Amino acid sequence: MARKLNVTIVGGGISGLLAARVLREKHNVTVIERQAGNHEFSAAITLGPTAINIVESLGFDRKRGGTMAAEKVLVWNKNFGRISENITKKYTSKLNGEFTFSYRRDVWDEFLRLATSNEFPGSPANVLWGSTVGNVDVESGTVYLDDGRKIESDLVIAADGIRSSVRHLVLQQEESVHARPSGSSAFRFTVPGDVVREIHLKHGRTDDPMAPNMNLYMSMDGTQRTCVTYPCRSGQILSCAFVAPDKLIARETVESWAAEAEEGEIRRLFHDFDPLFLDLADRAVKPRCWRLRDQDPLHSYTRGCTMLIGDAAHAMTPHLGQGGTQAIEDAAAFDLFNDPAYDAYSVPEILQMIDRVRRQRATQIQTWTREFQGWKKRALEEKYTWYCWSYPGIKECLTRLDAGLEMIELKHFNETDAK
Template structure:
């Protein structure tokens, strides 16, 4: 039965129930009742890895446009009100004596923070029934021709079809792997195979959560309670910020060997996240300023993470298959941009698809890619470069007079355009491509 005969324009299959996949499903169901949406999640429930999440003003604008801001305000570290706030407070901290601020980045709304699970739940609550399907791991997809229906093959032996397939399946995306494998063979371009696997950034991270009450006992109150902090040292830095309405401080530490960026992680794909003893964390940051040691001493059960990212992809779209979120531009977390970029991918794509027809789907995806590909790759590169700066490994070293403004310039993408600008540009491209 055709989509039209079934009562909808076309069918969108979304593989992956993380932030990007859920946001797209919610946006399409709100804006486009004449588009059928099915969301396939490989696990038995929606879940996110990690504790803290931050977004910036441009993403908050999307939340307002989607009508989600009132609910999100209830679970933020504090209700966002548009006033100027701290993006990050940068300190030199890798010495036993008290450190010092060398730069302070402020921006409208500041850094808006959430507990990751609470953030995801807002989208889950907005999802209509019968859209999500669990324990549906995609093994492969196939197309008889690039403008025809897409056939989906799942690990449990079931199959389905769709008119558009959206790969929201994360940094280890199955859909990205098949897309670039097929493009490599079709175009005789073996270099495309290099974009399939994530690469190690050279950075190891330790993560932990601290109940706010355990910091309130310190005289005076710890500055990490009030503002997002960036404690910087040579080849290392420590990030802290409050989440869960200010009840918890999320701490993420980084230790880097920039010579290993772009290499294969020595422990392979299966050991990116492991538990580790507290002493390992404390030893890594021994002789740092007292307030950093005070934080780390309160992380009883840290986890160790190997930070990976993607090489900037040459395309996100192949025929009627598209990649969004981490499947398209998984990045290091140094600008807190991953979630916001995933949401913006979904928001812009939903607007373009709203005006598409079954015969113009290819044009819609190409228009979306024309806007999102250069932006996604720009932020991916910039996020890694920012981490290098925080750890005094850039050409500027620790020349604070030059380094501070350079770090601040890295954030210009937050305000250079707006989500409405991105939608308008994609819509114009769609009109041009669809004739």
């Protein structure tokens, strides 16, 4: 925009902080965060090629973020029987990017640096820690805080997560638009690398448990219990997620949003998995049970001068590992507000352009994420990967849509070969 906008971002998580980094280059940015600081829990995050390329272009430092490039995705049964092996370079070598593993707290710290450090162009974002939004006038951009303060904004970005307080205001619907339980919950925790190696040696395993691979261990008995592990923080810790249907989990655990795992609960639920997994669970660092939630695709992400991004817009389960990547792509789309080519458009008009691209893409990925839970045929798995890891950016997508073309061109996917 030719004029400098006053931007208010509700939520200081991953999507909100990266949106602040994008917009600070030309505009005044205020981030409102109800927590007092880094509130990311002890878990990891995968970033696909599109996401890692975006964040590195904005100054993200992989070394500071402890980010590791994945080499393989391996699928096993619960007793270490190999089912499949997928070399990630099969995809990434053609996409000019990498599939990566990071510790969520490290990514958050880096994004805060990008948003608030003097190292980067523009004015650092102002973060109001420990502040809660009471209401938002989504048409005018006025944001009301619970402490009585009022912030006048030209652009409001709702990056306040899966339990967004702004979502129903944008959609003009009641609170029922919140994401619903998906039917499964994940016990998420980390284990120090030296402890993991000790456990592997105890069980006679000679492979390197901290190799840069994602490992999926499946029950293969119809119960849909799964264990997912991969290293992060430059190989210092192993991220673990033990996923089980809610019907198998104690109700007092899954009724809450997230709760500490009961002693011995993971061992009970996964008792028939190889004993190595049970030992990992016993050495878990503060295991918590997270109820996985799923959002039906929304009819719009924007109203007036307000836009939903990240989990506030398109919450999805982690089965395709796309939550973080889609949030980052959302944030990058606000670069339209920095481009002189869009100066003639109003804030609502530009938000409609962003909505046109981001909602179509995220909705497709939400739909496929649901399909992936059932492990559909191989052809679909291939197509999922090519689509999720292929994104030319907001401007190219708009150009393609205006020309009547497919927004995402799957150049490398051959459905015949994938069957």
